[in-house]
Amino acid sequence: MIRFRMDVPGELEAKMDEVITHYPVKRSAVLPLLHLVQQHFRHINDAAVTWVANKLGLEPIQVLEVVTFYPGFRQSAPGKYHIRVCRTLSCAMAGSYELMESLCKTANIDRSHVDHHHPIAVSPDGKYSIEFAECLASCGTGPVCMVEDDFHEAVAPEKAAELLGKYQ
Numbered sequence: 001m002i003r004f005r006m007d008v009p010g011e012l013e014a015k016m017d018e019v020i021t022h023y024p025v026k027r028s029a030v031l032p033l034l035h036l037v038q039q040h041f042r043h044i045n046d047a048a049v050t051w052v053a054n055k056l057g058l059e060p061i062q063v064l065e066v067v068t069f070y071p072g073f074r075q076s077a078p079g080k081y082h083i084r085v086c087r088t089l090s091c092a093m094a095g096s097y098e099l100m101e102s103l104c105k106t107a108n109i110d111r112s113h114v115d116h117h118h119p120i121a122v123s124p125d126g127k128y129s130i131e132f133a134e135c136l137a138s139c140g141t142g143p144v145c146m147v148e149d150d151f152h153e154a155v156a157p158e159k160a161a162e163l164l165g166k167y168q
């Protein structure tokens with residue numbers, strides 16, 4: 001059996017212990033614990049999956065199923081600023097693919113290796129990362145994207161440099 005080690009700060013684990021008390025059975029806390037892990041470590045790797053499974057009395061595969069089901073969870077490390085570009089129909093028709101291209105060109109990001117299992121591409125300097133996302137719930141104002149938790153609507157592809165300039 002492969003063992004993965006992860007150093008979880010005491011403060012973070014205390015927060016998790018408190019969250020678990022909100023649920024009748026601790027396994028039900030898997031989603032909030034994964035959110036806490038991602039907030040702290042910026043992604044959820046194999047070590048984190050195993051750690052959360054041990055914490056909640058689950059098998060790692062049960063936690064991994066949750067991580068891979070929800071597109072908001074990342075399995076690989078993002079850049080300092082993570083960008084999500086909506087590619088669903090309304091945004092696609094409004095230019096989200098052109099926006100993606102422009103953002104990648106501006107940030108010097110190569111997406112040629114991206115696939116379903118590895119959706120995130122990172123700039124060589126580690127400053128920006130990017131991925132396509134499904135509908136971000138603002139279909140009338142496309143193309144839309146998120147940088148970290150900030151929402152940006154009607155981002156014209158030629159405004160990519162201006163947008164990234166806000167995240168230094």
Ligand code: FES
Pocket residue numbers: 086087088089090091092134135136137138139140142144
């Ligand atoms: S299609 Fe882009 S926000 Fe809904």
